[in-house]
Amino acid sequence: MSKDNMIDIKQFEEETRFSEKTTPYLRELIKKSVAIRDMYEFNPEYETLPANLDVDLLNEKTSTPVFGTVRKYDGQLLVLLSYTCAANCRYCERQDRVGVGLDVEGRLKMSQIDDIVEYIANDPTIYEVIASGGDPLTNPKGLQYLFNKLKEIEHVKVVRIHTRYPLQNPGKVRMELMEELAKAKPTVYLSLHIDHPDELQPEVIELIHAFRKMGYVMLTQTVFLKTINDNKEILKTLFLRLFELGVRPYYIYHGQEVTSTRRFVMSLEDEMAIMTQLRNELSGLAFPQHVIDIPSASGKVVVPSEHWNTDTATVTDFYGKTVNTHDWSTVIKQGSPGNC
Numbered sequence: 216m217s218k219d220n221m222i223d224i225k226q227f228e229e230e231t232r233f234s235e236k237t238t239p240y241l242r243e244l245i246k247k248s249v250a251i252r253d254m255y256e257f258n259p260e261y262e263t264l265p266a267n268l269d270v271d272l273l274n275e276k277t278s279t280p281v282f283g284t285v286r287k288y289d290g291q292l293l294v295l296l297s298y299t300c301a302a303n304c305r306y307c308e309r310q311d312r313v314g315v316g317l318d319v320e321g322r323l324k325m326s327q328i329d330d331i332v333e334y335i336a337n338d339p340t341i342y343e344v345i346a347s348g349g350d351p352l353t354n355p356k357g358l359q360y361l362f363n364k365l366k367e368i369e370h371v372k373v374v375r376i377h378t379r380y381p382l383q384n385p386g387k388v389r390m391e392l393m394e395e396l397a398k399a400k401p402t403v404y405l406s407l408h409i410d411h412p413d414e415l416q417p418e419v420i421e422l423i424h425a426f427r428k429m430g431y432v433m434l435t436q437t438v439f440l441k442t443i444n445d446n447k448e449i450l451k452t453l454f455l456r457l458f459e460l461g462v463r464p465y466y467i468y469h470g471q472e473v474t475s476t477r478r479f480v481m482s483l484e485d486e487m488a489i490m491t492q493l494r495n496e497l498s499g500l501a502f503p504q505h506v507i508d509i510p511s512a513s514g515k516v517v518v519p520s521e522h523w524n525t526d527t528a529t530v531t532d533f534y535g536k537t538v539n540t541h542d543w544s545t546v547i548k549q550g551s552p553g554n555c
Contacts, residue, residue, distance in 0.1 A: 234257075234303060235256065235257035236301075236302050237303075237383075238383055238387075240384055240385060241255055241302055241383055241384075248413040250443050251413055253442065254304055254306070255302055255305060256305070258305070258478075280334060281330050282327055283296070283323045283328075284331055284334070287514075288513075288514075288533070289340065290341060290342045292331075292344050292345070293347055294323075294331055294345065294346050294351075295323075295347055295349060296322065296323050296346055296347070296348055296349070296354045296358055297322045297351060297353045297357070298321060298348065298349045299322070299348070299349045299353050300348065300349050300353060300380075301352075301353060301383040301384040301387075302379075302383040305479070306438065306470060307476075308471050321354075322354035322357055323354065323357050328357055328360055328361050328364070329364075332361070332364040332368075336368050339370045341370065341371060342370060342372045342373065343372065343373045343374070344371055344373075344374050344375070345375040345376075345377060346361065346374070346375065346376045346377065347377040350378050350379055351376055351377070351378060352376075352378050352388065352389075353380065355392055358376070358392075358396065359395065359396070362396050363399075365399060366399055366400070371400070372400065372401075373402050373404065374400050374402075374403050375404040375405070375406060376406070377408070377436070378407060379408040381407060381419060382407065385418040385421075385422055386418065388422060390425065393425075393426065397426075397429040397431050398430070402432060404432045405426055406433075406435065406436055406465060407423075407434070407436075408435070408436050408437070409435050409436075409437060410440055410443060410444055411443060411453065412453045415456055415457075420460065423460050423461075427461055432463075433461060433462040434464075435457055435462055435464050435465060436467075436503075437450075437453070437464065437467040438467070438468045439467060439468065439481050439489075440481075441479050441480065441481045442478075443479070445481055445489070447489050447492045447493060450467075451493060451497065454493070454497060454502065457501070458501035463500060464501060464502065464503035465503055466504050466505075466515070467503045467504070467505050467506070468506055468508060468515075469481075469483060469506070469508075469518065471508070471510060483518065483527055483540060484527075486518065487505070487518060487519070487520060490505045491520040494522070504517055505517065505520075506518060507540075509530060509538060509543070510543040511538065511543055512532035512536045512543075513532045513533050513534055513536070514532040514534075516530055516531075516533075528540060528541070529546055
């Protein structure tokens with residue numbers, strides 16, 4: 216393998232530390248973009264602690280019916296095809312598994328995918344399967360195998376691929392495979408995780424055009440990141456460019472705090488102020504839903520804009536659990552016995 220084709224991995228002294236991992240493409244882009252640099256380069260000022268491998272920020276480990284899956288919502292199953300990515304985002308919320316921990320196991324084996332397919336086939340209420348990770352495009356054979364199996368399951372109507380790979384290693388995307396996957400079901404969604412306009416380089420835009428021609432329904436997801444996109448104009452530029460390219464901005468998430476992500480986390484109030492300005496200026500098709508994937512609860516809950524007079528001190532998940540937003544602790548209601 217030539218040096219130009221190698222993924223650049225920098226593992227620090229402790230194996231439990233969330234490793235720095237980039238690609239040659241990103242190393243070149245980092246030279247031109249401070250935002251890209253801050254998204255990917257290890258910063259010893261903030262990242263001196265080992266990753267907490269026991270954390271379950273979003274109740275995913277307790278919502279795993281079969282290894283490699285997450286089931287938190289009716290009708291949907293998330294399949295974590297890989298515990299590795301082309302590059303490690305410093306604000307990753309799954310850094311208890313990605314870049315450390317389960318990353319050493321890499322990708323799901325075919326036998327593990329067979330177990331997942333059997334689970335799906337035996338549950339006719341599952342109508343949507345989402346391939347994620349890590350990054351599912353780092354397990355191309357497993358992704359192909361899964362989608363071929365899903366073709367045979369009638370009650371699965373919609374499949375999604377959630378990836379950041381085309382933004383991290385665009386020259387290595389397997390286009391023949393992507394064209395094949397686009398035909399797995401009548402409706403196949405492709406969701407790109409993109410956080411800053413500097414990621415929309417010509418190589419990436421070319422891929423987006425190609426994906427649309429293949430028939431994918433294109434979406435994006437974004438995370439609010441302090442010092443990177445905590446600015447109305449930056450996000451407006453991003454969302455308008457995506458809208459122009461025929462890609463629907465889907466979600467923008469409130470960033471969550473784990474071991475090394477505190478420096479990226481914004482206040483809800485600052486996020487709401489930016490989203491209110493964007494709502495005033497953007498077409499509805501260029502405006503994503505602002506959501507919190509509530510820690511220690513269940514549900515991506517929509518955050519209100521400043522157009523409403525609301526109290527954001529607490530939030531209630533899909534199943535009636537209420538938490539305080541300042542520390543995500545459970546609200547104990549009067550007469551309640553507390554957590555069981």
